[in-house]
Amino acid sequence: MTVEAAPTEAERIWQVVARIPRGRVCSYGLVAELAGLPRRARLVGRVLSRLPEGSRLPWHRVINARGELSLPAGSEGGRLQRQRLEEEGVCFIHGRVPLTRFGWRGGP
DNA sequence: GATATGACCGCAA
DNA sequence: TTTGCGGCCATAT
Numbered sequence: 247m248t249v250e251a252a253p254t255e256a257e258r259i260w261q262v263v264a265r266i267p268r269g270r271v272c273s274y275g276l277v278a279e280l281a282g283l284p285r286r287a288r289l290v291g292r293v294l295s296r297l298p299e300g301s302r303l304p305w306h307r308v309i310n311a312r313g314e315l316s317l318p319a320g321s322e323g324g325r326l327q328r329q330r331l332e333e334e335g336v337c338f339i340h341g342r343v344p345l346t347r348f349g350w351r352g353g354p
Numbered sequence: 355g356a357t358a359t360g361a362c363c364g365c366a367a
Numbered sequence: 368t369t370t371g372c373g374g375c376c377a378t379a380t
Contacts, residue, residue, distance in 0.1 A: 273362085273363085274361075274362050274363080275362065275363050275364085278362090278363095285362095285363075285364095285374070285375060286362090286375065286376075287362040287363055287375080288360070288361090288362050288363085288374095288375060288376065288377085289362090289375080289376065289377075290361085290362075291360070291361040291362055292360075292361080292362095292376085292377065292378085293361095294361060295360085295361050305361085308361080309361090310361080310362060310363085311362075311363060311364080315361085316361040316362075317361050318361090323361080324361090327361090
C-alpha cells in the first residue's frame with residue numbers, strides 16, 4: 247500500500263492561498279475555513295510568516311478581517327504587500343481594503 | 355511541563 | 368466607532 251501522507255495543514259493553506267484570484271484579497275479566517283480548518287486563522291498567519299523565500303505564493307493577498315494589512319507598515323514585508331496589492335488594482339480606502347461579507351458591491 | 359508570544363477572529367458592550 | 372474577552376494552537380524559552 248502506498249502510504250501517501252495526507253496533506254499537512256500548511257499544505258492545505260498554501261493551496262487555498264494559491265487559489266486567490268489576482269486583484270482579490272482574502273482574510274486569514276476565510277483562508278483557514280476554505281482550507282477546512284475553521285477557527286485557525288492564527289495558524290494561517292503562522293504558516294505565511296514561515297513561508298520559504300521564493301515560494302511564489304501570493305501571501306500578500308491575505309489580510310486580516312478588518313481589511314488592513316497585518317504586517318507592520320514600515321516593515322519590508324508590509325511595504326511589499328501594499329505595493330503588490332496596489333499593483334494588482336486592489337482598492338485601498340484610507341489605508342484599508344473594503345471587505346464585505348456579501349462580496350464587492352461596486353465601490354467608488 | 356509550564357509560560358509567553360503571535361502576519362487572527364467574532365461577539366458584546 | 369473602539370475596547371475587551373475567549374477561543375485557537377504551533378514555537379520558543
